[in-house]
Amino acid sequence: MLLSLNWLNDFVKIEDDVKGFCQKMTFSGSKVESFSVLGEDIKDVVVGKIVSLAAHRDAQKLLVCEVDVNAEKKLQIVTGAQNVFAGALVPVALDGARLPGGVKIKKTKFRGIESCGMLCSRSELGLEVSSPAAEEGILIITEECKVGQNILEALMMKDEVVDFEITSNRPDCLSIIGLAREAAATYGLSFTEPVRDSRYISKNLETLKVEVEEETLCKRYMAKLVRGVDPSCCSPLWMQARLRAMGMRPISAVVDITNYVMLETGQPMHAFDSDKVSGKIIVRKAKQNEKLVTLDGISRQLDDSMLVIADDEKALAVAGVIGGLESGITKDTKNIIFESANFDQVSVQQTAKKLGIRTESSQRFEKGLSPFLCAEGLSRACELVEKLGVAAVDEFVVAFGVSDKKPVEVELDCDFINQLLGTDFSTDQIKEKLLRLGFGFSKDKGVVIVPWFRSDIQNNADLAEEVARIYDYNNIPSAPLIGTCNGVLTEMQKFEDQLVDLMISSGFCEVLTYTMTSPRHFERLMLGEDDAQRDCVIIRNPLGEDTSVMRTNTVPAMLELLASNQGKRNERALLFDLGCEYIKKEFKDENGKRLVDERPALTIGAYDLSGKEVDFYFIKGVIENLLERVGVRDYRFVKTDKLTYMHSGRTASVSVDGCDLGFLGELHPTVAESYGLQKGALVAKFDVRKMFESLTEKRYKQIPKYPAALRDIALICDENLPVFEIEQIIRGAAKDSLESLRLFDVYLGDQIPQGKKGVAYSLKFQSAKKTLEDEMVNKLVVKILRALEEKGIILR
Amino acid sequence: MKVDLGGDLEKIRTEAKKEIESAKSLKELEELRVRYLGKKGEITSVLRGLALLADDVRPVIGNLVNSVRAELESSLNQKVLKIKGSELENSLKSESLDVTLPGKSRKTGTKHPLRTTLDAMKEIFVGMGFSVVSGPEIEWDVYNFDMLNIPKNHLARNESDTFFITDDLILRTQTSSVQARHMQLHKPPIRIISPGKVYRVDEIDSTHSPMFHQVEGLVVDKGVTMGNLKHTLETFFERFYGREIRIRFRPHNFQFTEPSAEVDISCFVCGGEGCRTCKNEGWIEALGCGMVHANVLSMCGIDPVEYSGFAFGFGLERIAMQKFEIDSLRLFFENDVRFLEQF
Structure with missing residues (x-):
């Protein structure tokens, strides 16, 4: 969320530099990502008044102007623009001025006539151009300003903009007013909620009819008819400057008002061309495959999960996401309907995602807005319509849904708050902090009244956070935990650590592999059609096929790593992995039913392209040593040809008392080829739990006294x-x-x-x-x- | 014939000693031994001359002969040792090695840097009385969300954030799920960390991965405060980085804690002066934490009036990347041996 400090200044006066402001706001809970200073790239551009102008004697298309910049002498400036006239106020880049894009202006001659500067157009000042018509020549300043005044001041281009990361529990801070409340609380300044004229939301149900079919998805719907819009009306410079500072493009008075209101109050607004609406406004689910051309000119296919605003005949807009092109505001619009509504956060989020659109509006609804905000937004829009002289505000408004502001109340428990924080605030100290944040108190002061815009506050723990952040978390004294606890590792955890240590001491490097894998490995491992490993846990919404199932075998991941190391021309790799296989199996653990057994496996992979040392017997030696050291006794190696992906003559299973612990051997050459591996790679895999179960206690055996x-x-x-x-x-x-x-x-x-x-x-x-x-x-x-x-x- | 045995002896002694001294080899010394001390040697012949002496001088001269003989024998022996020593010295020189040639010993392997990091963390926390607890990765949404106070309509419970197996079975998005499981079965005092794999719907890039690792911590007991949380984290970081670390809390929002905070630590490289590691900020974002939400305690069967607690969650990859100055998370999963062998 961007915040223009000029705009903020309307609500609270902060006497601090921008750096200090960012720091303070971050530590009171509104995290600042970055800030920027606007207008830094413009220097020595002032307001000039054209005193007189004449044609250039040698060039038909050039005009020679005499310009007053409130300096000793009037300046002679040559321009090619044709829209200038005597008496016009224009931006003048003086000799030595700097413009956006690193442009420098210097005194120069045009066909023999000296020009002591440059008259600037909008784009030369870095202002976006709303329509091609607006970019015809030099910017003519219509706002009140003084000759010689710095252009940044005159056009209100000087600003500082702070970018906040707003957490999901604070949708109220997605607005200038919300952040102003926070800033005031942070600096201990007073903040007065704006007072709205009640006549803006007086009701008259006769003229405009609204029907809400989906009341759970639309808790409130307010609409207001505004008639007789002056189509030539532009939004004023200050409004455009603020919109620009906040990253929005000025378009037209009506559209700018909706955007301005959204940024200021946090309430997304929409405006319909009332003459394009036939009959009443209906808030309903879209019909399956209903089509709507949205404001961006794209024809969208809707489905019946999406909420739309419609009239008797057609969909007009996707609720809370984007408006329709047909019912949108154009330069010919005469009568408008302002919409200020509250749409369900999940519905908006899902619809926006399905359509692949994220708008300022949808992003706010997704966070969950208060239905009480609708009236704020609508009132403010009306205020601006009148202030800007866009039209006369008719007193027609319809409202649906909740309207009672019943505040949330929390019984204040100061002991609880102090206990949780480790502080010793007095009741008054706590109250003072809450008051700063706009909380109220009941008459006996025992109950905290939560302001309507704070939907995130429900109990004393929530209040504790409010108190703590205004106090600054960092002032809470650090204190050691009281009491003792024994930190222990389970036997299984220690066993796994031991396996890792032993593998490392045998020269192997530990790897980390993805547990999500591709079902294609079943083919590559040449598993039979009915092999149990094919029955795997399937991810319903995978990123792609490569990570679409949970592995039932750790070997493919190891083979891929061996192959990638060979691909990187690493001559030799001795690798091991301690990760799980995910086997579908219904069973109960101490917390109840489980559907998947997560079986830890020790997987070993090795190759050596340069020598013969790394062969079956090398791996066998490693395994034998491992088993001896952890304490597995009486293990047996038996040749096995049961593993489809292993060399049938060079693979052994390892067992204790008929219980299979795992296997080791050379990879099947066909499998090696399909993984892009050179022949002779070695693989072993052991069931860690079964190994653990086969452990025997170590006991000292007498060292023989008699000669051998x-x-x-x-x-x-x-x-x-x-x-x-x-x-x-x-x-x-x-x-x-x-x-x-x-x-x-x-x-x-x-x-x-x-x-x-x-x-x-x-x-x-x-x-x-x-x-x-x-x-x-x-x-x-x-x-x-x-x-x-x-x-x-x-x-x- | 005038016999001056005394004078002869002295002459022999001086000459012999000089020759012994200047001898260069064991062979030369052996020849000297024969010449002076042998059966037909010069000392022996002097001894023979004793018979010609008068009775009164014989014992005197006899003693003198014996002492010269002993002296020469000792000189010879010493010289032998000396020459042997220097001959050995010479032969050692001829056996000298180029000690800069590479060593022959077999290399041991290495732990994955994430395990190295985790082991260091585990050791510190176990020392502080925390036990290590693990739980399933394929988890019921109840443990991953509901019991952590994350409501059904929360954005995190969306298919765009969470991998689903069925409607209520997911790949856990946080190891906090283990907290809920543990609290259901164990009464306070509780001090645990739960490390493990977690999953989120994120394409892999230099800072994201659909599978990554978290280390969650949980403490629940009577009278646990936010001050305790600060102290625990301060202690951990000082031990982990082996230097004084300052920490600072920024208010944040997590569903299962209230109050919640994000924690920055003073840069462990520059100590806060500003350097490459901390991007000249002096501070590094380290983890999220907070006081366990009363709803979470209640749902897990712990009375939030009697008990309070705190929880914190580290991203293991992030800590390891910072510790080892690894610039891309992909490296952890690529497992290039040239990477692995560095740790």
Whole structure:
């Protein structure tokens, strides 16, 4: 919301510079975004009076004027404009003057005749031109002013404009008057509400008929007929200057009045050409597919959710949003109907959004205006119509809806206010602050009467904020919390932190991925038609297909990141993500029913384009270390070909006691290709909750006191036999005496028969009770070899 | 033959010591050892000459010989150690490395900068007695809106602001939803922070994203005041930035708090003098906060007459961007390893 300080000055006199004003207003609750000083780009332009003029002796189109600028000598100025005349008051840019756009004016000669400055047009002074007719030549000043007066003063172009961010609870501040009330309260100055002449809203129902069909969407509708508009009437300079300062373009007296009233009072106004309205005015829902050409010349298709203003035959305007072109004000308009109404905020907001229009009017209605504002707006419009001599104001007004101003009352509780703020204001101090803001008090002073324009105040907490902001929040003393509380993390939170720490120590960088994804990933992952992952949570109003569903699998996001890193020519990436998968599932949590299970997953992705280090076994090593460190025991890796998007020969599932924790492996080459990844990327994913459930407590195990005996054995077995099976046989045969076994070689080649492989183990035998004698160890080895032999695994 | 054993000895001693001193290698020293102290060495031959001496001088000379022998042995040993030392020194020199060549150690990974930031915040708040609480992202609108005093017709409940799954199931727009859930189940005193992902209908650009992170704080107890809120935030910022931070409150409007405020902090880079980080303002917008609205307490089953509380909400991305001087929010989600490895 822009605020012209000149305009503000009509209501409250602020003796402070603009910077100080901005600061004070911000800390009393009206946040200033920025401010600008108007007229800064114009220097040394004054009002001049043309004393005489003559034709240029060598140029037909030039005039030589003698101009009085209230200086020692009259100035000789050459102009090409033809609209000047003797006695005219015009803007004169003196020698050395500056104009908008960085233009400098200097003494110069036109075909031999000296010109000591320049007469200026509207556009040369940076004033918008309302019609082509108005820009015919030099601006002729019709307002009262003095010769030699600075043009900025004469044309009221000097102003300071402050831009406020108005919070949604204060629609009353979307007006000059609203901000004037705040400014007065901030500076402790008095503010008097404008008094309106009651005859402007006296009723006569005979002439103008209004019918409100949708009373919930239109709480109040006031209309006034104004007859005999002088079509040549322009709005005065001061009004145009203010409208301009507030970012609006002056158009015509009637339109300017509606805009001026809206800016000043906050009440959006509309004006209809009364002769274009047939029969009565009806406030109704639009018909499905009803058409209306709006003021901007665009033909709009309406629907039956939208509120319109119509007459007996057709829609005239979209209520609170934009007027219709046909019933709009033109230069031929003679009779007008002013509309000052209150439309439902949600209805206006939705309609404006559907139509893709945001107007000053719709933006105000969207915030929720008081129905009591309608009479204010209408009265002010009438006042201006008379003041400007636009027409005689007929006393015809119709009003519908609420009219009683029944104020909201709050029983003042000073203890509550002090308690909430941490202050010790006396009752009088509190009252003084509320009075400044326009609040009233009942006779016994125990009840606060909320002014009609403050729809946001309902209770003592609201009053506390009013008191605090006038006092300045920053004056409230800071005080430490009393009492103690234990800050704790849950075991699950600590576990997640531990996972992050372990992944980092293994060299992986944590990533952050979007949880919203595209259903197209289902195809790219080559999921079956009936795969459960396809049953995902769908967002009804997504930004686009790419973020239209909640992911049921974290892998695609990881693949996209691997691909984007490859695309950026990063040779190597070791990434992990701790984020959720969103699984449709009805269940109950401590707060009741839930429809979606948000399952945390640890997702790992890796590639290395430069070397072979990052392979299946690299990731497996990382996982093994992770499981050991967090305390998952007796986990098993089993080859799996159940995951459509993984390499069927290079993927393993990881389980504990038959419970699947997750998987790891190489990405399926087709999937890699569809994500634009080079072959060989590695992926792993673990269910964090299941991991957490498989944790075992760590207990100290005695470090063995007796020496260990080492034996190496080299074996030959079927090439496809997983070594895990060999290890199980060895462990089974050796029982407790085998402290550990370590695979130190796997080989294929000349010395090994076709279809077989060689494996070599180093076995460590140790007992907690005694030193194992050679003989005993040898017996164990024999036992192991026999057991292996039974399964076709022979000593090499 | 005149035997001047004493004079001979002295001569041997002087000469031997000189030679030992000037020896350059272990080999030379070994030769000297043989020449003077060996079986056929000069000292040994002097010893042999003792037999020719008179009984009365023999012990005197004998002692003298032994002391010279001991002296030379000690000199030799010392010199050996010295030469060994300098030889080792030389060999170490020949093994010298270019210490400016890159190190071989495997790099550890990194936490995402948002987690680094969150961890720092968590640590401070836990230290101040706050527990960390989380809740669902796919949330009933009741918890996200109604129980936070956001009426049915509020603009935020529109499809242009909130992602809807069904009419009453949404992607939470604020982690304040966790406050409502927590208050329903726990009686005061309550001190919690709830970090997590939140969602709003915003296209991604350098300061917006449809998914981002908030850290909400909530304190409810008897006699909690706005002064307590100020103190809590002051303490947090001082610990977070490790320097004195001034904070200032500006009145604002949030549905679930009354009074409400926006908080600026004095610039943690320049301390308020004005710099690039604070755009020469000296102040940086930090968060929103306020006293929990009585309606919110009531709806969550807490008596607003007996209890009061405050709530505050940080945008995690914003804090992290400020802390690390990151100029675009997109970087958090792009996850370029050249970005990630910097933290």
